[in-house]
Amino acid sequence: MRVRIAPSPTGDPHVGTAYIGLLNYLFAKQRGGKFVLRIEDTDRTRFVSSSEQMIFDALRWVGLQWDEGPDVGGPHGPYRQSERTEIYREYCQRLLDSGTAYRAFETAEELEVERKAQMAAKQAPKYAGPSRNYTPDQAATALEAGKPYTIRLRVPGGDKGPGIASTTFRDELRGNVTFDHNNVDDQVLMKSDGYPTYHLANVIDDHLMGITDVIRAEEWISSTPKHVLLYRAFGWDVPRFWHMPLLRNADKSKISKRKNPVSLIYYRQAGFLPEAMLNFLGLMGGGMAQPSEQEIVTKGLDTKLSDKFSLADMLQRFDFLRISLGGPVFDLVKLKWLNGEYLRGQTTEEFLEALRTTLLSDSYLREIAPLVQTRIETLAQFGDMADFFFKDDVQPSPEIFVPKKRTLDETLTFSADLLAAVEGCEWTTESIDASMRSLMTDKEWSVKEGFMLLRAILTGKSASPPLLESLVVFGKARSLDRVRRFLDMQKKAAAMASRK
RNA sequence: GGCGAUAUGGUGUAACUGGUUAACACGUCGCCCUCUCAAGGCGAAGAGUUCGGGUUCGAGCCCCGAUAUCGCUACCA
Structure with a gap:
């Protein structure tokens, strides 16, 4: 038995990754199998270079060690998809040769227009470009003209043409699931930048890496028929599929950072x-x-x-x-x-150890110390000055966070904008500074007002160590969470007030 | 909209695969303990299993229909 998790390095390591990781780990270890970690870094636009190492660290933190992976090696490497592009190209060529896939020369813009038209007409948005039916000559001409193209899977049957009209696969937890091919789109397999999409790379890698059981989140059910079609086209055995329920927010939507802390970094730091x-x-x-x-x-x-x-x-x-x-x-x-x-x-020793490796670690204190050192006169004032670095929650009162010339509503609206602005930031003083300033110019808030507001939200006070440095030291995951909680709390307070 | 999946207290799960008054944990509330706050102990409220039919002596478990929710519907994963 061989299983795998395949996270994408697009940001902070996600609780969902740990969840699916745990399940895969258990599955493998219960059966004497292997647990593989594969990095799916085929999306160049969302790639975050620091992400991969954070994924490693976070998974090790929770105690899920993989048997094969990019950093530990193994007999089926490389385990990073960006290092396997030759393989994908080769296998994709086979699909092209057999007619299972074809080159599609439509541009992203053209497809976008078409999709919108289909949506407006209340039709299911589906690929229906002319490239699908190009004669070999037409395709060759377009290719020679140097037109960029993607490679798409030719899904057979139904109104698309001859062939099998539906795909049925077995989900080990749900039984047979069937999809009519009229509802399966001609999926892009190879993007115009030469990188494969998830669907292609995933199938090829799972096969080449000998994966027997695919344990992944439920969101993949709809694309499983495409994967099955690919396995069959290659003449490969289809693995067993186990689709796991999706973690949810309190409102039952798929778990998201807007409504929950989802970064494992956050949980460790908190x-x-x-x-x-x-x-x-x-x-x-x-x-x-x-x-x-x-x-x-x-x-x-x-x-x-x-x-x-x-x-x-x-x-x-x-x-x-x-x-x-x-x-x-x-x-x-x-x-x-x-x-x-x-x-x-825990024993007292264990408890101390836990503190010493996290909240009271030298590395954390070393970052905080210089921000505080010049601002205090006795060591005991360290606590007064730096308390917010060690708290789970701070509760600024409106007198502190609402600027003199602003209303509460204005301030809260601005806070939400501030959160949105800073969310996508690289977590450095320069980057946070830049996005804060551009927002403040935009919304006609003075630098002083904006900084004071965020200071109040972060520290609960009107005086503190320098804001930007404090944010960086406190960490992105926790800082964002603090702002989100502030907004939530204010929303609740407003609701309470209006009820009275 | 289309397709797919799912449905047990506020939340996470149980209910020996049809058999008494649907159980446990978290949360909530109360009491005890106690200098406080937690923890701990005791207790309470809270679902009749999404709804409607059916099969059966008997249904949360089986069948049919409806509804709701979620996911997918990208040159993202």
């Missing part, structure tokens, strides 16, 4: 223990069901199963067939309870 995180993720979607009477006897398990369990417990009794398919809400309240449980369970 002082969550990896055991608690792993335990919590194991709770999502079931799997740790009560043992049956037989299991209690034959495996010698406890009758009572609490919500608190370790990775070792999961290895022993996590049952994939018992996963419940409803998308679980990622509930911070329960996570915090679990984290508290683990914290209370």
Whole structure:
């Protein structure tokens, strides 16, 4: 048995990656299989260079070590898709040769226009460009003219032409799922920049890396028929598919950073223990069901199963067939309870160690110290000055965060803009400064007003160490979370006020 | 809109694969403990299993229909 996770290095490591990672890890280890980590860096536009290392660190932090991967090697490498472009090109050529795929010369702009027209006409947006039916001569002419092109999968059947009209695949948790080919678009396999799309690279790599079980999130169900079509076109065995329920926000939408902290970096910096995180993720979607009477006897398990369990417990009794398919809400309240449980369970030494490696680590203190040193007269004032670096929550009062010439509403609107502006920033003083200033010019806020507002949100006070440096030291994930929580809290306060 | 998936208290899950009054945990509320706050202990409220039909002696578990939610619908993954 071989399984894999395939994160994309597009930003901070995501809790969803750890979730799917845990599931894959459990699956492999329970069956004596291998757990592979593959980096899917084929999207050049979203690529973030620091991301890959953060993914490694975050997965190791929660304790999920892979058997094969870009940094540890293995017999099926390279494990980074950007290093496998030759392979994709070669296999894609086979598809071209067999007519399973074709070159499409339409530009992105043309397709966009067409898509909008289809949407306006209330039709399903689908590729219907002329390239699909080019004669070899026409295609050759376009190719020689140097027109950029993508390579698309020729989905057979239905109103598209001859061939099988639908694809059925088995999902191990749901049974057979069927898609009519009229609803399967001619997927782009190779982009015009020469990089493959997920669909192509994923299928080729999974096959070449001997992946037997594809355990991934539910969002992939709709594209699975395309993958199955590819496996068949290559004459390869189709792996087993296990689609896992999607983690959700409190409103049941797919978990997102707008509504939840999703960065593993955040959880580590905010002082969550990896055991608690792993335990919590194991709770999502079931799997740790009560043992049956037989299991209690034959495996010698406890009758009572609490919500608190370790990775070792999961290895022993996590049952994939018992996963419940409803998308679980990622509930911070329960996570915090679990984290508290683990914290209370620590010895004083362990607790100190946890503090010393996180909140009170030398590296963190070293970054804070210079910001504070020149501003205090006794060491005890360090606490007064730097408290916000160590707090989970600060609660500035309106007198502090609302500028004199502004209303509360204006200020909150601006705060939301500020969050949006700074969200996409590279987390350096220069970059934050630039985007803040451009926003302030835009919205006609003075630099002083804007900085004071953010200072209040970050620190809860009107005086603090330099704002930009503080933000950088505090970290992007936590800073953004603090602003989001501020907005949430103000929204709630407003709702309360209007109710009275 | 089309296609697909899903549906048990506010949240996460159970219910021995049809068999009493739907269980556990988190959260909420109350009481006890206590200098406070937590933790801990005890207790309470909260779902009749999305809705409507059907099969059956009997349905949360099976069948049909409806609804709702989520996902996909990109030269993103």
